Structures are given as C-alpha cells and as structure tokens.
Amino acid sequence: MKWLRMKRTLAILSSVALLGGFTAFSAAAEEPEVYTPNRAFVIENESASTVALRMTALPNQLGADEEPNGPYHLWARMNIDGLDAINDSQETSISLQAKYGYYPAGSMDMEYRTVELCSWTADTDGWVDMTLPDGPHLTLEALDPLQADDANCDVTVEFAMTNAKGTFQIADLVIADKTDTIVYSLANDPCFSGITDFSRKQSSEPSFMWSPVISGGDASIGVETAAVSTYVPNYVLTLDVPANEEGESTYPEDCAYLHLNVKDPGTTAFTAEGSPYTLRGMVKVENFAKNDTQYDAEAIARSQNPAFLMGDPLGTYHGLTGDTNGWVPFLKGDGTPFTFNYDQIGNWYAQFWGSWGCTGQYSLADFEVLDKDGNVVYSFATDTDLVDGTDYGAAHFTPTTTGGKGGVYLWAAHFDTKYSYRYEVADTITEHTADDYALPVFEETYVPYESGEDPTTPPTGPDEPTGPDEPTGPDEPTDPDEPTDLTDPTPSPGTGATLPLAALPLAALSLAAVLATRRHRQR
Amino acid sequence: MVRKTRLRKWAAVLLLLSMLISCFGGFSASAATTKEITLTTNSDINPFLRIPLYAQTFSSGGPFTVRCEMKVDSFTRTKSDGNLFVNITDGRDSSQMVVWMNTWTRKTNGWVEMTDSNGQYITFENINKVLISGVLEDFGLLQFGAYYGDAVVHYRNFRILNAAGNVVYSWDDDSSLEVGNDVRDMSTNTLYAETFGDGSAEYMLEESGTGEETTTTPTPTPTTTAAPITTPPSDGSTDQTDPTSSQVPDPDTTTTVEHDETTTGGEGETTTPSSSESTASSPTETDPVTGPTTSDPPSQSGGLGAGAIAGIVIGAIVILAGGTFGVLYALKKLPWMKKNGGEPPAPTDGPDGK
Numbered sequence: 022m023k024w025l026r027m028k029r030t031l032a033i034l035s036s037v038a039l040l041g042g043f044t045a046f047s048a049a050a051e052e053p054e055v056y057t058p059n060r061a062f063v064i065e066n067e068s069a070s071t072v073a074l075r076m077t078a079l080p081n082q083l084g085a086d087e088e089p090n091g092p093y094h095l096w097a098r099m100n101i102d103g104l105d106a107i108n109d110s111q112e113t114s115i116s117l118q119a120k121y122g123y124y125p126a127g128s129m130d131m132e133y134r135t136v137e138l139c140s141w142t143a144d145t146d147g148w149v150d151m152t153l154p155d156g157p158h159l160t161l162e163a164l165d166p167l168q169a170d171d172a173n174c175d176v177t178v179e180f181a182m183t184n185a186k187g188t189f190q191i192a193d194l195v196i197a198d199k200t201d202t203i204v205y206s207l208a209n210d211p212c213f214s215g216i217t218d219f220s221r222k223q224s225s226e227p228s229f230m231w232s233p234v235i236s237g238g239d240a241s242i243g244v245e246t247a248a249v250s251t252y253v254p255n256y257v258l259t260l261d262v263p264a265n266e267e268g269e270s271t272y273p274e275d276c277a278y279l280h281l282n283v284k285d286p287g288t289t290a291f292t293a294e295g296s297p298y299t300l301r302g303m304v305k306v307e308n309f310a311k312n313d314t315q316y317d318a319e320a321i322a323r324s325q326n327p328a329f330l331m332g333d334p335l336g337t338y339h340g341l342t343g344d345t346n347g348w349v350p351f352l353k354g355d356g357t358p359f360t361f362n363y364d365q366i367g368n369w370y371a372q373f374w375g376s377w378g379c380t381g382q383y384s385l386a387d388f389e390v391l392d393k394d395g396n397v398v399y400s401f402a403t404d405t406d407l408v409d410g411t412d413y414g415a416a417h418f419t420p421t422t423t424g425g426k427g428g429v430y431l432w433a434a435h436f437d438t439k440y441s442y443r444y445e446v447a448d449t450i451t452e453h454t455a456d457d458y459a460l461p462v463f464e465e466t467y468v469p470y471e472s473g474e475d476p477t478t479p480p481t482g483p484d485e486p487t488g489p490d491e492p493t494g495p496d497e498p499t500d501p502d503e504p505t506d507l508t509d510p511t512p513s514p515g516t517g518a519t520l521p522l523a524a525l526p527l528a529a530l531s532l533a534a535v536l537a538t539r540r541h542r543q544r
Numbered sequence: 545m546v547r548k549t550r551l552r553k554w555a556a557v558l559l560l561l562s563m564l565i566s567c568f569g570g571f572s573a574s575a576a577t578t579k580e581i582t583l584t585t586n587s588d589i590n591p592f593l594r595i596p597l598y599a600q601t602f603s604s605g606g607p608f609t610v611r612c613e614m615k616v617d618s619f620t621r622t623k624s625d626g627n628l629f630v631n632i633t634d635g636r637d638s639s640q641m642v643v644w645m646n647t648w649t650r651k652t653n654g655w656v657e658m659t660d661s662n663g664q665y666i667t668f669e670n671i672n673k674v675l676i677s678g679v680l681e682d683f684g685l686l687q688f689g690a691y692y693g694d695a696v697v698h699y700r701n702f703r704i705l706n707a708a709g710n711v712v713y714s715w716d717d718d719s720s721l722e723v724g725n726d727v728r729d730m731s732t733n734t735l736y737a738e739t740f741g742d743g744s745a746e747y748m749l750e751e752s753g754t755g756e757e758t759t760t761t762p763t764p765t766p767t768t769t770a771a772p773i774t775t776p777p778s779d780g781s782t783d784q785t786d787p788t789s790s791q792v793p794d795p796d797t798t799t800t801v802e803h804d805e806t807t808t809g810g811e812g813e814t815t816t817p818s819s820s821e822s823t824a825s826s827p828t829e830t831d832p833v834t835g836p837t838t839s840d841p842p843s844q845s846g847g848l849g850a851g852a853i854a855g856i857v858i859g860a861i862v863i864l865a866g867g868t869f870g871v872l873y874a875l876k877k878l879p880w881m882k883k884n885g886g887e888p889p890a891p892t893d894g895p896d897g898k
Contacts, residue, residue: 077624129650166620168650175624227589227623227692336740365743
C-alpha cells in the first residue's frame with residue numbers, strides 16, 4: 022500500500038515536473054527575440070499626423086554607375102511597439118512605399134510613379150524581419166543611369182507613420198542589387214556617424230540620402246549605433262556655449278567657430294606646393310540643446326535648425342544635431358576627410374568647425390593638418406599658443422606670429438555673447454594611428470530569400486499592398502498570377518505558443534500511468 | 545565648229561557651276577555665327593554664369609525679354625535635387641532675393657530656348673535699384689548654370705530685347721567677350737563665371753554657327769507636378785565674419801550675394817537657413833534704352849531667324865534658275881539660240897561601239 026502510494030505520488034510529481042518544464046521552456050520561447058542592431062532608426066511618435074523617413078537614391082548610389090542595375094532587394098529588421106491611433110476616426114498605419122522618377126518618352130520633365138510595398142497595423146512583439154507576409158524580401162525596381170525614356174532614374178523609399186502613435190524601429194537596412202551584393206547599408210552609412218537625433222537634418226553632403234519628415238505634432242527620430250568609441254583624446258579644445266537664461270542681458274553665442282590660418286602672411290605654415298591639405302581629429306558633442314537666444318533676428322533664425330558643424334557653413338559641412346555619445350571622427354558626411362588647397366582659399370582663413378544656433382559643449386581633439394605627403398603641418402600638440410588648462414573666455418583669440426604658426430583662431434560672430442573656449446591636455450598621452458580617425462565598419466551580409474523559408478513577418482495591413490515582386494503603378498492592375506495575399510488572412514509571427522500544447526500528450530501519458538497503477542492495485 | 549560648240553557647252557556648265565557655288569558659298573558665308581559658351585562642370589558642384597543687369601542699360605524700355613538657346617549634351621545628377629537652373633535677382637519678389645525661373649535635369653534633343661518653367665521667355669521690368677544682401681544696388685543679376693550634376697551644357701545667341709523688340713545687349717555684339725577664351729580669364733564686367741564649388745569647371749567661349757535648328761521649347765509644366773526647384777548653393781551659415789575687419793570685401797567693388805534655401809519635403813519640415821557668397825562687379829557704361837511697352841511674344845518653336853529663311857528662299861530660287869538655264873541651253877531653247885542653228889548633235893555611239 023505504502024509502495025503503491027509512493028508510486029502514485031512519484032507519477033504525479035513526474036507529470037507535474039514534465040508539464041512545468043515544458044511550460045517554462047515555452048514561456049522562454051515566447052519572449053521577444055533579443056536583437057542588438059548595428060544601427061537603427063527609432064521613430065517615437067506622440068501626436069504627429071505624419072512621421073516619415075525618406076531615402077532618395079540615384080542610380081550611382083545603388084551600384085548603377087554606367088549601366089542599369091537591379092531589381093534590388095530591400096531587407097531590414099523592424100520593431101513596432103505601442104501602435105495606436107492618434108485620431109480614432111481615421112485609419113492608422115505604418116507603410117512603406119517606393120516612388121520612382123522617370124522621364125516619359127520625349128519629355129524633359131520628370132514624373133513619378135508610386136508603388137506601395139507593404140504596410141503594418143499591429144505591434145510586432147519584438148524584432149522581426151521586414152519581409153512580405155509569406156517570406157520573400159521586398160523588391161525595388163531597377164534603376165537606369167542613362168535616363169532612357171520611361172526608365173527609373175531615381176527611387177525614393179519612404180517609411181511613414183500615418184495617424185500612428187507608438188514606436189517604430191528600423192534596423193540594419195540593406196539594399197542588395199541583382200547579384201545580391203549589398204549596395205547600401207544603413208549601419209555603414211557614413212552620414213550617420215555621430216548622428217543620434219535625426220528629427221532634423223543639417224548637412225550639405227550630397228550623398229546623404231535620408232531625410233526626416235515630421236508634421237502636425239510631436240515626434241522624434243533617433244539613431245542608435247552599436248559601436249561605442251573607445252578613443253582616448255590627448256589635446257582637447259572645447260567650445261562651451263551655455264544655455265540661455267531668461268532675464269539675463271548677455272545671450273549665448275549662436276555662431277562660434279574656428280578658423281585655420283591659411284594665408285595670413287608671416288604666420289601661415291601652408292603653401293600652394295604642400296596642397297592639398299587634410300584635416301583630421303575627433304569631435305564630441307555633449308548637452309546639445311537649441312539656443313534660445315534672442316540676440317538678433319539672425320540668431321533667432323539660426324536657432325531654427327541648430328547643429329554643431331564640421332566643415333565650412335558656406336561650403337561643405339556636416340551638422341551634428343544631438344549628443345554624439347562619445348568621440349567620433351572629424352569627417353565629411355561621405356566619410357572622407359576635409360581637405361583644402363591653398364589656392365582655393367579665397368580669403369586668408371578657412372572656417373572649418375563651429376556652432377550654429379545651439380548650446381552645449383563641442384570638443385575637438387587631437388586636431389592635425391597634414392600636407393599632401395602626410396606630414397603634419399599643424400597640430401594642437403605643437404601649438405604653443407594653446408596652453409593646457411587655459412580658459413580663453415569669449416575674447417577673440419588670434420594666434421601669435423611666433424607660437425601659432427598656421428594655427429587656429431578662436432572666434433565667434435559676436436563679441437558680447439556668452440561662450441568660451443577651453444583647452445586641456447591629458448595627463449597621459451595616448452599614441453594614436455591613422456586608423457583611429459576612421460569610421461568603424463560593420464560586417465554585413467545579405468542572404469537572399471529562398472522559397473519555403475518560414476516568415477517571421479509581422480501582421481500586415483488589411484487592404485494593401487501590391488506585390489513588390491511585380492510592382493505596379495497606381496493605374497496598373499495587379500498581376501493576377503502574382504497573388505499578393507492581401508485579402509487572405511495574414512500569418513501571424515511565430516510566438517512559441519504551440520509548445521505548451523506539445524506538453525499535453527505527455528501529461529496525459531503520465532496521468533494514464535498513474536491511473537493504470539491504481540487500477541492494478543484494486544485488482 | 546565642234547570645238548566652238550564644246551567650248552560653249554563648257555562655258556555653260558562652268559557658268560552653272562559658278563552660280564551654284566556662289567549661291568551656296570555666299571549663303572554659307574552669310575550664315576549667322578554666334579558666340580557660344582560651353583559649360584563643362586568637371587567636378588565642380590555649382591558652376592554658373594552671371595550676367596549683371598545694369599540700370600544704366602535697363603532702367604527704361606522694359607519689360608525686357610531674355611533670349612538664349614541652350615543645348616544639354618549630358619547631365620547626370622550627383623545629388624537627388626541636382627539640376628541645371630536659371631534664376632534672376634531683380635527685386636520682383638520682396639520675400640525672396642533670388643527668384644528661380646526654371647530647372648532642367650535631362651539632356652536636350654538639340655538646341656532649345658531658355659524659358660521659365662511655364663515655357664515663356666524670361667522677362668524683367670526696368671532695373672533701377674535692386675536690394676541685394678541688404679544693399680540697394682544699381683543692377684540686377686541673371687544667373688544660369690549647374691547644381692550638383694556632371695554636365696556639358698552649351699549656351700548661345702544670348703541677347704536681351706527691349707519692349708520694342710530691339711536687341712539691347714547681346715553676347716555677339718559684346719566686344720569684351722573674346723572668342724577662344726574661358727570666361728574666367730576675361731576682363732569684362734558684362735559676364736562672370738562663378739562657382740560655389742571647387743573651381744574645376746570650364747566656361748569656354750567659342751564661335752559657332754546657328755545651322756543647327758532650335759527645337760521646340762520645353763512644354764509648359766503645371767507647377768503642381770514640376771520637380772522641386774532647388775537652390776544651387778549650400779545650406780548653412782549666412783555669416784562669414786572675418787577674424788579682422790580689414791578683410792571684409794571692399795563694398796565698392798564687390799557685393800555679397802546670399803540666398804536662402806528651404807528644404808524640400810513634407811509639410812511642416814524645417815527650414816534650413818543658408819547662404820552663398822559670390823561677387824559681382826560694379827556696373828559700367830552702356831546706354832539706356834527707351835521704347836514702347838510691347839512685349840515680344842515668345843515663339844514656341846524657336847526655329848530659324850527671318851534672315852536665314854530669306855537666304856534659303858533666295859538660294860532655292862537661284863538654284864532653280866541655274867538649273868532651268870542649263871536645261872534650256874542643252875535643249876537650245878534659249879532665246880538667242882537659233883531654232884535649228886548651232887552645231888549638230890554629236891553622233892552617239894552605236895550598239896557596237898562604232
């Protein structure tokens with residue numbers, strides 16, 4: 022009897038253990054996938070009727086330099102969280118569309134044709150692949166650099182949240198060409214180096230393909246990049262523009278900047294023979310904020326699009342519109358260094374670094390100018406006009422003829438505003454190589470979709486899109502041979518919910534064993 | 545006798561030939577030549593030509609009409625909003641200093657007329673004082689060139705007509721524009737080669753014929769579907785404060801020109817303050833022009849000028865006359881020839897060659 026009870030208890034316990042184990046396992050499987058993007062856009066929309074990210078690419082920017090390329094595949098990871106309507110009476114969606122520019126036969130005017138690629142109307146419960154509901158990757162049509170009649174001459178890809186509150190993330194987007202070679206990678210797009218806030222764009226860089234759009238309310242577009250800089254600076258010049266204090270008579274400076282002494286006779290170290298010269302260093306932005314100065318109309322206008330600038334505001338420049346979260350290379354938007362030719366400097370100085378309608382601390386570290394042979398012509402390290410621990414205040418500082426040969430002017434647009442330049446040297450000097458001033462590179466691969474792969478696609482909208490494999494214009498009918506699945510129930514993403522069901526037969530088996538034991542004893 | 549006949553025949557043929565030659569030779573010699581500027585961008589992102597519209601010349605007699613033919617051999621954008629453009633600064637719009645007239649983004653099928661975005665010739669009113677960068681200047685500015693594009697563009701037959709249709713200024717009549725030179729190397733105050741780029745562009749001025757017809761002007765495009773008009777120069781600062789005040793450009797000889805840019809995109813996008821700097825020299829001579837205020841209606845088909853058409857007609861008449869003369873001479877039907885006179889026709893060879 023005692024033995025029998027023991028057996029029965031054991032059977033029950035084992036059943037419970039089995040069930041518990043499977044339940045725990047399935048619960049773990051249900052948790053959202055842990056995914057750390059190399060780089061992601063984070064769109065957070067509170068009330069904006071439309072928030073969008075547009076990427077306009079010319080043929081040569083997608084590997085079509087001399088002849089047509091494509092069709093292309095667009096692949097990314099995405100995460101939708103807290104999606105809800107801003108206005109309950111209107112439709113809510115997150116959509117992706119491609120707009121192609123082309124010249125109709127004989128026309129000089131470009132026309133556009135829009136293709137709806139996909140849309141989503143529900144949370145994704147974590148990171149999922151951005152694909153069609155049944156698995157295939159999204160397709161972009163071929164581009165033609167020769168501008169033939171009716172051929173696509175450019176494409177604008179647009180992600181848009183319409184009447185949609187919540188968070189929408191797009192990560193590690195790549196575009197692969199007809200040979201499955203990656204021709205664009207968000208993670209390796211040099212334009213986003215040091216950019217953490219992309220709610221605004223402030224850059225003259227022609228290769229900067231993305232643009233933010235926020236209208237009709239509050240929203241933000243952030244950029245998160247995985248690489249964390251480990252750069253240890255030695256010689257640091259920091260521009261500090263304090264916040265505007267209401268009631269104070271002195272306003273924060275809205276445009277402070279450094280000049281490089283290129284042509285000041287007697288004090289310059291640069292020559293036509295040494296050209297072209299290359300600038301290099303590292304920059305960092307902290308405590309970035311809009312400058313609320315009311316100094317004058319120009320200052321107020323500048324504060325409408327604040328940024329700390331790399332480069333010449335009147336020429337090529339790239340704006341940092343938020344904190345950089347550490348040191349980033351001092352480079353143009355295309356990832357190449359700023360350069361200049363002695364003969365091309367119209368005046369005797371070159372403006373290359375400064376503030377624009379913002380407050381915060383903007384630092385330049387280990388700045389150097391190299392000649393055409395790579396020799397250092399000027400550097401913070403050897404500039405005897407810059408003294409460790411000195412706060413140069415708001416005075417316009419001109420390098421002396423003896424110590425600041427080829428040096429920098431610490432300057433600003435106004436004399437009676439609040440700002441300061443501070444120079445500091447590290448206690449311990451760290452050796453750096455040229456590689457330290459380069460952008461990090463993420464290794465990325467594109468794996469083409471193969472028929473039969475399980476999709477991990479989120480639910481899509483009920484009434485779009487046309488199938489991207491056979492993209493059609495607004496006036497063209499969808500190919501009946503290419504069903505788009507749009508009217509069919511869309512498969513839900515795999516959540517792991519089937520696992521507990523698998524435990525049930527086992528539990529039943531255990532229970533049966535218990536019952537069998539009991540029956541055997543009764544006999 | 546036979547010899548004399550042959551001589552006469554040869555004389556007739558030579559006469560006919562000389563008539564034809566003189567006709568075509570004369571026609572081609574009289575065909576108009578024009579000064580043509582070829583803009584080759586190379587790696588320059590924003591090269592353009594600037595034409596000062598001096599009050600001395602254009603203070604009365606307007607409205608004036610700008611006529612210019614352009615031919616785009618090649619154009620490849622290097623930025624999504626790259627284009628070829630024409631703009632004007634003449635004070636017509638108090639809200640914007642530089643007014644954008646038209647843009648092009650594709651090579652043309654031969655020569656086309658430079659027009660505004662509605663397909664109309666660019667016109668401007670009398671120039672008196674024009675507000676440029678906060679300073680009232682005695683001139684306006686007309687500018688055309690390239691913005692972020694690899695391009696080879698030709699401009700020719702540039703002229704400005706007053707309301708009466710008379711040419712007030714033209715490249716062809718401007719002796720300061722020396723053929724065979726790059727505009728950058730010229731000492732003139734009527735045309736400037738400017739850039740906001742790296743200066744690698746070429747602006748070669750050469751003489752060319754107008755034999756190649758101008759094709760139809762661009763079809764007017766509704767503004768709602770037109771490509772966004774883009775400003776050439778960069779976004780960014782309007783400020784370029786000098787470290788020392790002594791470096792400020794001399795206001796007597798140079799003028800800072802700034803223009804604002806609004807980023808294109810969706811509703812509610814932010815506006816980017818921007819500017820560009822360039823210089824224009826002070827105006828000099830040229831007589832003011834007066835005339836009635838009737839505008840020169842633009843031709844939708846460019847085409848040949850009246851002189852060229854007249855030349856063709858006269859040439860055709862001469863050719864026909866020459867041909868008729870030859871035929872009549874061969875048939876001995878000319879009035880001074882005897883009906884049955886002259887030399888008997890030369891015997892033709894028989895089938896056997898005998």
